[in-house]
Amino acid sequence: MKVKLQNVRLAFPALFEAKTVNGEGAPAFGASFLIEPGNKALVKSINDAIDAVATEKWGAKAPAHLALMRKTDKVALHDGDLKAQYAGFAGMLFVSSRSAARPLVLDKDKSPLNAQDGRPYGGCYVNATVELWAQDNKYGKRVNAQLLGVQFFADGDSFGGGAVGSADDFDDLAQGAEEDALV
Template structure:
């Protein structure tokens, strides 16, 4: 029997502005009045037609094509907004019906994972990734190397800029063990986050990382106008 899920290769989306991040402690939400499984989560903002947007869009479609073949674009266009990892920020409304200014005229990706993603520094230390702790310390092989780095290390916070490593997963509609019918979806699995640079903070607060670097990724161009 054919699989109900298909994935894209992992990709690195560069220069996203972190709008939300449950990066160090998994958080639980609520669906239809029932608590959801705690997950680590990141929401990243990106400019329309930016390199990050085009890569995310094409990778989302790649996962969809693996599952739905030539009908992928039509299926994705019909999927409910909250069941797509990549979304138009102008659909994020405040209680008064106006667009949330943090999302206005931008696109965003919502990615999550039950497993904790790696959170790493912008530079390697002696050829190894520096894992950032919640209190902003840098660890390599379990040893604190913060004072050896030569720059101020910071834990990612809301409003800063990050590189985000994700994998897109397309899933067909199916009936969950609870009896609930889950719709078609294309979600993003969060694998790692790399602090990039400071940004104006939002609000009051702040797996494998292999692959972070300056490599270029070429993807075919796809018209997204009908997808969002």
């Protein structure tokens, strides 16, 4: 089930190059999306989608499976306090997503972005789409999120770098200015 996350904060983006987590597993694209707990409409839509995906997979057993999965943090919506050591996570909720395929990455005007554009970056605000799906295999039961696409929405304080420099960071070195700077 596809879910749209609007005006959420981007963390741990691997949008242009697939990466491994702690050097383990197959490389994948991915990102986490920080959500204000007070954004009740978005939180409800995510939880409703989790419930629907679980019901489709497990039928009448879904409520029991979901109760255990939520208790053991095995659904796509997580408590940010579990990752409070990372900037921006404390007091928030987050959706963690991955994908084997490179996600669509767009600017505000829907034009494609690439890594050299410098956005989106960890700490900015984005709109994103994820596909929720139920896992039931040798690794256990979960409801996961596959990353489909990200659209840059607005600048925010960067998490650990990645922001683009500004012309305001530099002095004007027009004719004659360099002599003043050397004095």
